[in-house]
Amino acid sequence: MTQQFDSQEFLQDYRAEVADHLQSISKHLLALEDTLKPDATPVMILERAPYLEGLFRSFHTIKGLSGMVGLDHAAGLSHIVESLLRQMLKAEIEIDSGLIDRLLQAQKLLQTLVDQLDDVTAVSNLQPDMSALRDKIQMEYFPTEQEPLAASGSEAGKPEAAPTGQLPIPLPNILADHLNELERNKIIHSLLEGKRLGTAIFVPSPEKQASGMNVSEVRKQLQDVGDLIKAAPMVSGSAVSFIFLVALPEGVPVPIEDVVEWSFPNAEEAPAKLQASSDPRSVAVQQPGIDKQPAQGRSLRSPSVTMVRVDLITLEEIFQQVSELVVEHSRLKELLPLLKGAPTPALDTLNQTTNDLSRTLKALRKTVMSTRMVPLADAFSPMPLAIRDLARGYGKEIQLTLEGENTQVDRILVERLLEPLLHLVRNAIAHGIEPSDQRQAAGKPRVGHICISGQPQGEWIKIVVEDDGRGIDMAAVEEKARKLGLIEKGQEFNSSDALDLISMPGFSTQKDVNMGAGRGMGMEVVMRSVRSMHGSLSLQTEPGKYTRFSLRLPLTLTIMNVILVRSAGETYAIPQTAVDELIEIEPQKIVTVESGQLYPYKDASLPLIHLRDLFQFHFHPPQEEPASNRGPARMQYALINGKNENPLALVVDRLLGIRESVVRTLPDPLVAQPYIAGATELGDGSLVLILDLLALLEIFRQRRK
Amino acid sequence: MKEPFILFKVAGTTYAVRSAQVQSIEMMDTVTHVPNTPEFVEGVVYLRGMVVPVISLRRRFKFDPVPFTPRSRLVVIQLDGRTIGLAVDEAREFASLETNEIQPTPETLVAPDVRYLEGVISRNNNLILVILLPELFDFEEKQALSKPSA
Secondary structure, three states: OHHHHHOHHHHHHHHHHHHHHHHHHHHHHHHHHHOOOOOOOHHHHHOHHHHHHHHHHHHHHHHHHHHHOOOHHHHHHHHHHHHHHHHHHOOOOOOOHHHHHHHHHHHHHHHHHHHOOOOHHHHHHHHHHHHHHHHHHHHHHOOOOOOOOOOOHHHOOOOOOOOOOOOOOOOOHHHHOOOOHHHHHHHHHHHHOOOEEEEEEEOOOHHHHHOOOOHHHHHHHHHHHOEEEEEEEEEEOOEEEEEEEEEEOOOOOOOOOOOOEEEOOOOOHHHHHHHHOOOHHHHHHOOHHHOOOOOOOOOOOOHHHHOOOOOHHHHHHHHHHHHHHHHHHHHHHHHHHHHOOOOHHHHHHHHHHHHHHHHHHHHHHHHHHHOOEEEOHHHHOOHHHHHHHHHHHOOOOEEEEEEOOOOEEEHHHHHHHHHHHHHHHHHHHHHHOOOHHHHHHOOOOOOEEEEEEEEEEOOEEEEEEEEOOOOOOHHHHHHHHHHOOOOOOOOOOOOOHHHHHHOOOOOOOOOOOOOOOOOOOHHHHHHHHHHHOOOEEEEEEEOOOEEEEEEEEEOOOOEEEEEEEEEOOEEEEEEHHHOOEEEEEOHHHOEEEOOEEEEEEOOEEEEEEEHHHHOOOOOOOOOOOOHHHOOOOOOEEEEEEOOOOOOEEEEEOEEEEEEEEEOEOOOOOOOOOOOEEEEEEOOOOOEEEEEOHHHHHHHHHHHHO | OEEEEEEEEEOOEEEEEEHHHEEEEEEOOOOEOOOOOOOOEEEEEEEOOEEEEEEEHHHHOOOOOOOOOOOOEEEEEEEOOEEEEEEEOEEEEEEEEEHHHOEOOOHHHOOHHHOOEEEEEEEOOEEEEEEOHHHHOOHHHHHHHHOOOO
């Protein structure tokens, strides 16, 4: 057990990566399930291959990762599922709903594992379940074999004997008709390894020849980045062109796009498109060809060419660098007037260039800011699977509608929205929607309906989760509240109190505790996370008709530019808006008087306040800077705040830079202070306190009195 | 009745808290000091999108503070809807303890500022002090905790 703690760091990485794969698994499984419906078209059945390949890859990766962190049961389970998928890919097993259920069960167990990874007991409690499922799959699908997969690891990468005749992906006849056994094996091998198979058509031309792009150069460049599986000449009329079949490793950009024409027969866009569709039911009838997106108009390029994944740290760096550019630009603008007397034409050009720079910078800032924003669909995408599972668990029939998924919101918001949304959906299914027979008896459609929608309202977004179930029984809420003594005798029950009441920990009118919801904790979590996002929650309900929860959240979380400074060995952030000017302190200009220090600034003098004198730390005495840094020669800086009536200069030891930061609140009273506006995390996960300059100066003034 | 506990050490002594009250156990990361806070507040850390206050149990138990080591852990607890990190010297064990066997704290140890001790339990000839989390903060500290949040 102690091992678990020591590998904590690995576990975090494991969690993140596996969670990604589980999400893609759930998408692929739902898409696959849709191809089983009676109204599925033959085209859709042919479209199964990419889903199966995606699933294969994900389980394969999870297997490897689980083995690495010592979660052997998870590795074992993924291993057998992977073998199952290999059989499905080779069409050796009939795909039916029972099979999909097994895969979903595996997905769910792994999801539970990832969710509870911090809890060592929970993890070990999951082990028997995972083994049981593995054995079940073994019994059902590999009854004759002792070890179906004969072996883990080493075998996984090995190409299977090629299924003769059939290829898992459609290829142009010119290639497909002339493949030998070895080439077929290579294709399957590449797919199993998660490579992208593409065909590149090269049409020679004098221009291309002139730039050195002839057939052998193209061949060479393709071989440099991927595996060249097959090349064939194509003749039409008198023109000769060449077609190449190439396997590109995942993540490798498509090479020489300007020279050859690429197409990707097993491109992954199909599942991505399906995911974008709002209604899980409508997925079934939507064919890739008639997608709403203007896909046909575009070239055959895979979207992975136009979409790039960038990690957050890189993005943060870009934000920071843009902010620095802005600062440097403003310094440039300040310096320009100093050039008075320079030759006019030169000065005009310089001014013009600086203005152009301003415009470009402004545009750049806007573009960079927009990379923070992601579509709301990212928060909605796990809902179809969650609802499907819960509906099954409660034996209810439910249809889901998603609206407004294209609204752009801060990615942090999406991250934090997931949990409250899941709780609300759980409540809706567990308590809201009635069983089908009851619904029918009440004259309602048998299938319950849940609608999750997002509507932008200025700087806010309103997210509504509504079900057409039985509504919340206000009388029961009142009765329970009176019983618990939450409403005093004689006090009237106000229905607007209901939301507060049901959001209290442990408050539930349900008699039984059941799997998804009902422990009365859900609403408390919702309330807490909505508050943490500086949003609000409201409730409307009508007995027998509907329950509607509305979340009102800011589109962006508070982001501000802060100046990072260092004082007495600690780093602090100060909102840039609170600072009018930064100056270097020349020690010889400081005038010391009885009540403090004064410093000449413009035509007046400013009182100097040393940040190091304002704070008391009990843990370690304020660190003195090394002696070599002290003495009269040492430079200090002052942040001037002249906006309030009594301008002041705050003295710090060093300026570290300016950065754009997300403000996190310090809600706990143990650490809350009036002059701490919040904290922001630096790239390395450490926190820096954001100081409220005005509140700080207020303290200083009070101390003077 | 057996209940799961998390065991941790502070200044050589083993303590136990009910694992139901523990949200997670984390490696010690950089703690950002917060000025002008109660003496036992070590500072704040960033945990999964949240700013969590850190309390030094060494300080709380009136031991000399020592620098963090690779064995130091942050026991993250839930207390009245708050999330608080307890900095401990090490936390490596889960144990299922028989709550009936918890002996009352010896008279001589009972003092106003050790009300946080629910009692003592002996396990493999070692004494474990069982902590009553809500009482971990004495009267003034509780006041500090319950003052309206900003």
